[in-house]
Amino acid sequence: MVNQDRLVKSFCNLVATASVSGREGAMRDLLIQAMLERGLKATEDAAAEIVNGESGNLLVQVPGNTPGKKLLLAAHMDTVEPGEGIRAVIENGIIRSQGDTILGADDKAAIAAIIEALDVMRENRLAHADLEILFTVGEEQGLKGAKAFDFSGLQAEAGYVLDAGGDPGCIVIQSPCQNEIEYEVYGRAAHAGINPEEGINAIHLAAKALSAMPSGRIDHETTCNFGLISGGKARNIVAEYCHIKGEARSLSRPKLDELTERLTRTFCEEVEKQGGRAKTAVTLLYPEISLKPDDDVVRLAASAARSIGLQPRLIKTGGGSDASIIHGAGIPCVNLGVGMQKVHTCQEFIKVSDLTTVTRLILAIIQQAIEKQPDASGN
Numbered sequence: 001m002v003n004q005d006r007l008v009k010s011f012c013n014l015v016a017t018a019s020v021s022g023r024e025g026a027m028r029d030l031l032i033q034a035m036l037e038r039g040l041k042a043t044e045d046a047a048a049e050i051v052n053g054e055s056g057n058l059l060v061q062v063p064g065n066t067p068g069k070k071l072l073l074a075a076h077m078d079t080v081e082p083g084e085g086i087r088a089v090i091e092n093g094i095i096r097s098q099g100d101t102i103l104g105a106d107d108k109a110a111i112a113a114i115i116e117a118l119d120v121m122r123e124n125r126l127a128h129a130d131l132e133i134l135f136t137v138g139e140e141q142g143l144k145g146a147k148a149f150d151f152s153g154l155q156a157e158a159g160y161v162l163d164a165g166g167d168p169g170c171i172v173i174q175s176p177c178q179n180e181i182e183y184e185v186y187g188r189a190a191h192a193g194i195n196p197e198e199g200i201n202a203i204h205l206a207a208k209a210l211s212a213m214p215s216g217r218i219d220h221e222t223t224c225n226f227g228l229i230s231g232g233k234a235r236n237i238v239a240e241y242c243h244i245k246g247e248a249r250s251l252s253r254p255k256l257d258e259l260t261e262r263l264t265r266t267f268c269e270e271v272e273k274q275g276g277r278a279k280t281a282v283t284l285l286y287p288e289i290s291l292k293p294d295d296d297v298v299r300l301a302a303s304a305a306r307s308i309g310l311q312p313r314l315i316k317t318g319g320g321s322d323a324s325i326i327h328g329a330g331i332p333c334v335n336l337g338v339g340m341q342k343v344h345t346c347q348e349f350i351k352v353s354d355l356t357t358v359t360r361l362i363l364a365i366i367q368q369a370i371e372k373q374p375d376a377s378g379n
């Protein structure tokens, strides 16, 4: 039923339309038009202003023609750089860029598959329940679009983000929660050669504090990192100030909370012990997904995969995605493998067969969501 030529053409057209994060205006216009041609209305929210970009998120409501579980399908419109002037090259069943840009299969493979699924549904008059489709902006900048989206108006009972790196059939059921942690040390400036004893060196204090803190892998599901450090004004001035930015993540919220508390407490204690003053700030970047194989949202995707001959693979990941935000907003949500490979590099590619398979998977998920009618034999 999937029209592979049409699907590939549509994918190539999507990647040729540049949509680097913050500059998704042309992609928004393309999608509004694509939906219009299919009798659907894509509504833009007010996120553009919040994320400081050209476009907001797009929501498309597809009314069902039969009862069943209401689903949300989601993909992101934006790409990383270099993402201008992308031209897809197809060779031996593989689609790549010309080598000087990314391809943008992340996440336009998902967008192309969703559009093709809509066409197949319409052409074959397939039965389906209500569908909500969300195209987000600013995903690559830290899930900015999804964070700015108001999920309270949605009806969906299960969400499927199509933005994972594995093959179609991969279902990400666990992903971490993450805190950004900022550490600041305030010391006292003095001349480094004339009166250093009157100073308190903020860099030295930060170093002492950090050496007393854990770093890297904490356990099989918990990590932390110090990623940025800056401070001081000149070689010959005792540094008055030092700033460190780090993170902590875990698949378990209690473990994240405990680790964050331990990090910030140790930092403050160590700095104050040495006569400095410390300040810390914690921001939850995204919440965890912790689903089990028998949760509805997982079971539905797994049986959809099996129904088209795929072996479902339930996996966990170390990073967040739009699925983290959707799940956190109360719609049970998994992230599905799309088959995109070497993403965020100029070697990014996707197999034509995976584009087709992920479209069939979307159709199978929509099919699985239809309410099963009790059969006439009374079984």
Ligand SMILES: [Zn+2]
Binding pocket: 076, 106, 107, 139, 163
């Ligand atoms: Zn992505």
